[in-house]
Amino acid sequence: MNGITNSSNQQSSLDCAQVILSVNYKTTMKIIVIGIVFILTIGYMLYLKNLPGPLPQLDPEEWWGPTELKSRQDKSIRPFTVKFDEAMIKDLKDRIKSSRPFTKPLEGVAFQYGFNSDILQGWLKYWSEEYPFADRVKFLNQFPHYKTNIQGLDIHFIRVKPQVPAGVEILPILMIHGWPGSVREFYEAIPLLTKQTPGYNFAFEVIVPSLPGYGFSDAAVRPGLATPQTAVIFRTLMHRLGHKKFYVQGGDWGASVASQISTLFPDDILGHHSNMAFVTTTSGFLKTFIGAYIPSLIIDSDVADRMYPLSSFFAYLLEEFGYAHIQATKPDTIGVALTDSPAGLLAYILEKFSTWTRKQHKLQQDGGLGFRFTKDQLIDNVMIYWSTNSITTSRAGQNTCYVCMYVFLFSLLYSELYLHRYKSPVPTWALQAKEELFYQPPSVLRTKYPNLLNVTVIDEGGHFLAFELPKVVVEDVFRAVKAFREWRQGNQKTEL
Numbered sequence: 001m002n003g004i005t006n007s008s009n010q011q012s013s014l015d016c017a018q019v020i021l022s023v024n025y026k027t028t029m030k031i032i033v034i035g036i037v038f039i040l041t042i043g044y045m046l047y048l049k050n051l052p053g054p055l056p057q058l059d060p061e062e063w064w065g066p067t068e069l070k071s072r073q074d075k076s077i078r079p080f081t082v083k084f085d086e087a088m089i090k091d092l093k094d095r096i097k098s099s100r101p102f103t104k105p106l107e108g109v110a111f112q113y114g115f116n117s118d119i120l121q122g123w124l125k126y127w128s129e130e131y132p133f134a135d136r137v138k139f140l141n142q143f144p145h146y147k148t149n150i151q152g153l154d155i156h157f158i159r160v161k162p163q164v165p166a167g168v169e170i171l172p173i174l175m176i177h178g179w180p181g182s183v184r185e186f187y188e189a190i191p192l193l194t195k196q197t198p199g200y201n202f203a204f205e206v207i208v209p210s211l212p213g214y215g216f217s218d219a220a221v222r223p224g225l226a227t228p229q230t231a232v233i234f235r236t237l238m239h240r241l242g243h244k245k246f247y248v249q250g251g252d253w254g255a256s257v258a259s260q261i262s263t264l265f266p267d268d269i270l271g272h273h274s275n276m277a278f279v280t281t282t283s284g285f286l287k288t289f290i291g292a293y294i295p296s297l298i299i300d301s302d303v304a305d306r307m308y309p310l311s312s313f314f315a316y317l318l319e320e321f322g323y324a325h326i327q328a329t330k331p332d333t334i335g336v337a338l339t340d341s342p343a344g345l346l347a348y349i350l351e352k353f354s355t356w357t358r359k360q361h362k363l364q365q366d367g368g369l370g371f372r373f374t375k376d377q378l379i380d381n382v383m384i385y386w387s388t389n390s391i392t393t394s395r396a397g398q399n400t401c402y403v404c405m406y407v408f409l410f411s412l413l414y415s416e417l418y419l420h421r422y423k424s425p426v427p428t429w430a431l432q433a434k435e436e437l438f439y440q441p442p443s444v445l446r447t448k449y450p451n452l453l454n455v456t457v458i459d460e461g462g463h464f465l466a467f468e469l470p471k472v473v474v475e476d477v478f479r480a481v482k483a484f485r486e487w488r489q490g491n492q493k494t495e496l
Contacts, residue, residue, distance in 0.1 A: 064220040065152020080145040096128040111362040115347035156216035157209035162194035169202040172243040178252020188470035215384040219393030231260035249273040262426040271484030277430035279448035280420040299441040306439035335392025356463035429480035433461030
């Protein structure tokens with residue numbers, strides 16, 4: 001009887017297991033189906049909401065400067081010299097010297113909670129006592145600097161013309177930095193771009209402007225100047241310099257501005273190169289979330305970990321992008337602290353050069369800041385913000401929610417102009433670094449850039465790529481521009 005009972009119990013257990021497995025399978029399938037239906041429904045609603053109308057026409061005369069100066073605008077191009085005056089340097093050193101003792105970091109913590117205060121003291125000592133102010137200002141002035149007033153703002157820019165043999169064509173390229181970078185990011189790349197390179201019959205005239213409110217460019221005095229309006233300003237700058245058609249390159253906010261120029265003024269742009277290509281189209285949003293279930297549909301397996309699982313991506317955003325919400329909503333408050341304290345400014349900026357160069361650097365006691373950069377390079381960039389008192393006005397997307405670009409769904413809803421709805425016909429080329437903040441595959445990027453000619457995927461480099469690996473960026477720009485020219489010849493379009 002016991003044998004019969006045990007056999008019956010075993011059979012019952014098997015039957016129960018089968019029922020449980022069947023229920024779990026059915027439940028799982030229902031969840032998957034509901035998820036897909038939800039995504040498709042939301043996607044269709046967003047698609048209807050985001051059907052493009054006529055391309056917005058921004059006013060090229062919109063005034064961002066003081067109203068009283070409108071009647072006496074000076075549109076001339078004026079030479080400019082970077083200066084670190086003695087009074088500013090003395091004040092800086094006095095502030096560093098009088099800094100209050102910093103709170104000790106938690107035991108065993110490196111950069112997980114931000115800039116390690118034990119390391120900060122050494123940086124401040126170097127800045128105050130060893131950083132060669134006179135030599136560095138000479139370094140910053142090695143290229144010609146200029147200013148010109150556009151829409152009420154004095155816009156600063158570097159302009160370097162190449163000296164090349166006869167027969168080598170000179171092509172204009174606009175290179176745009178981001179936050180918390182500056183024109184300093186391109187100093188190592190400029191000499192490489194402006195010389196003849198084997199295998200190419202062209203070199204570049206390089207124009208590197210400071211974004212409005214950053215460094216040596218004036219800030220807007222009223223709300224509303226974001227990346228589309230900056231695109232208008234920079235287009236005017238290029239036209240004023242005699243370049244009706246030109247190439248454009250950018251990273252971070254520079255990537256956004258470059259994309260906006262290519263969207264708003266496609267007839268002016270000969271080619272668009274980005275080292276942070278990122279789109280927020282409805283179809284791109286749908287592909288991204290469908291790929292979360294079946295990654296092989298939209299992304300190659302060797303780079304899938306750069307994008308999935310989405311839970312890791314959003315966890316990273318929550319951990320690293322608190323600054324973005326502050327700067328998009330209360331930039332003036334954080335600006336008070338950073339304007340008053342050189343210690344605060346250095347920690348705030350260099351923390352990004354730590355973790356945005358390599359995510360793993362937050363686990364290193366020194367933040368890995370010496371991995372690619374020297375102290376002088378990094379302090380050069382900090383000095384551009386400190387000497388111009390521009391950290392507050394460098395707020396990303398001033399008084400708009402452009403900083404919300406890092407959240408797909410929010411991005412589809414934020415913009416008054418809805419420029420994400422419009423495709424750019426400009427030939428485009430993306431360079432994607434291993435440690436860049438965002439990754440999107442070609443199938444997603446083409447929802448915005450149908451003429452995406454190539455994507456260069458590299459297994460090194462981070463967010464500040466032109467600063468970190470200038471040779472890599474320059475070589476990719478040359479390849480891209482050669483492809484742009486061939487593409488236009490194939491499409492029977494005039495180059496310059």
